[in-house]
Amino acid sequence: MNWETLLAALFGKSHEVKRDGDLLSGTAEFNGHTLTVVGTTHHAAIGVELALAQARVVLNTVREHPGRVILLLVDTQGQRLRHRDELLGINRYMAHMGCCVELARRQHHPVIGLVYDQALSGGFITSGLMADACYALPEAEIRVMRLPAMARVTKIDEQRLAELSKSNPVFAPGVENYVAMGGIRALWSGDLQACLSTALLDASTLDERAADGAARGGRRLAAQVTVRVVDA
Amino acid sequence: MNRSFAESTARERVTHLLDADTFHEILGPAERVVSPHLALLGVPSAFDDGVVIGSGLLDGQAILVAAQEGEFMGGGVGEVHGAKLVGLFKRALAVQPAAVIVLAESGGVRLHEANAGLIAVSEVMRALLDVRAQGIPVIMLIGGANGCFGGMGLIARCADHVVMSDIGRLAMSGPEVIESSNGVEEFDSRDRALVWRTTGGKHRYLTDDCDVLVEDDVAQFRTTAIGLLGQSLPLSLASMEAEHALLADRLSRYGDCRDALDIWQRAGVAEPLRVADMEAGQMPALKALKPKELA
């Protein structure tokens, strides 16, 4: 879904979110409260500047608007694949964004992530996946790598991968797989405003994704392994 | 006697990092907590799913430790591997060790379990930050030949301290991926000197992405880790603003640099071409010359 359509569906005309290059930022009014909206569009490649720009918006909210909800909108092709970004330490810039989101959560800002178009490769680890919970539209594309490329890299026959992915959500592309694994809390369809309301009511400070993955059957071991380590 | 960190296995590194005979492994190989997914794909598992975790003493102080085995699946994070790391950080909240030490060697997410690995990386980040919020320092030791990439590269920069040898690399995307996406002109992955200038320990040390640079010697990693015990740097708005300012400053100072040599030169290193041949012990003197320390 196009970001403008999305925002209209969520907020009607009650928002001032603007696009600056691939960066989305601004505020919106929802149920009598102001929200910060920040994210990316145009299948953005997250480079050092874009990671820093998003972090800035989050920090500004923490500094100036105690308790304000932050909505992270995700549309990314992953980290930018350039020598310059690695030279400058893109991992630190992206980690910084993730730590800013964590700071916001710790300072009692509800943070909701929404993959509204693409989330590829590692592009949303430090944005959407650091939120209290991350949601997605049903038509969103979420994947680490497409099957043909995965077949080449792993040297496992693509047919075999495709066959296995029918019964195991652990590696194949697909938003449903992320829901099954607990990475995405739920899909938003139909009345998006109702979905956002529910998400805000549901927002929890605890990381429930491993428990969700176990309950949904997509990630049967993670939660119990974690418990075993704590209890050892 | 020098014991190479890079050439040691994960378990050997932990054994020789900690005080003698104090390492107690949790979910060790005999427990056979293996990946169910690799078996389905016809790929051999490792009994410990490629990560060694446990508790022990470092200079007499109780710590928790994790070490990734870079030779198994490139140290990639899968479901079980990731859960062992998350569990270790959660255990730290319960037992309050003097530090959590992670010997990171990983290509990032294990492709065969890509979705589990990706989610696990963010779960590890959150659990790690919970530990830091309790005032327990998290220390990353990076010195394996496979480097610390992808999701682990992100996790590394969420820790309090990063210690590297120049054999170690710290980055997000590997040079091969960049080359295959954007061409050899963008990044020649076979130019080892270029790869190490861009992502290796010395470069990270000179740009402050690595706090201490050591030789490829387990004893030096040990001594350094001991020195970092008790040095917690909790996250706060002030600390995040300082980090933000540092990162913004880096862009304005070095954003147009084409190569690490340009960055080092601009940072005040008199003979950038000699850096590659210098020893770890000679590097701090170079940092002392950085512009921010002048005037």
Next chain:
Amino acid sequence: MPVLVGVVGSGNLEVMLEPHGGSTCTIDITTSARGFGPIWEAVVHDFQARHRLAGIAVSINDMGATPAVVSLRLDQAAAALPLGSKSISGAPT
């Protein structure tokens, strides 16, 4: 105990030795290499002739190691066993 040597990397293997009571030696092998059954048997047979392990379970995860590397790891693992935990017939280790 247990003893673990090697890592599951390309051309390599991990060998774990665990006590299991009783007097037999069991060997469990998981390998990515196909069709090498007879070679594994030969390597394992030679290993037992050298070490005559008893009351030990040998478990292997292999990723295409050569017979020479397999033998090496098995010997390294046996060498790491605590004294007195092996051997029915007192054969030198």
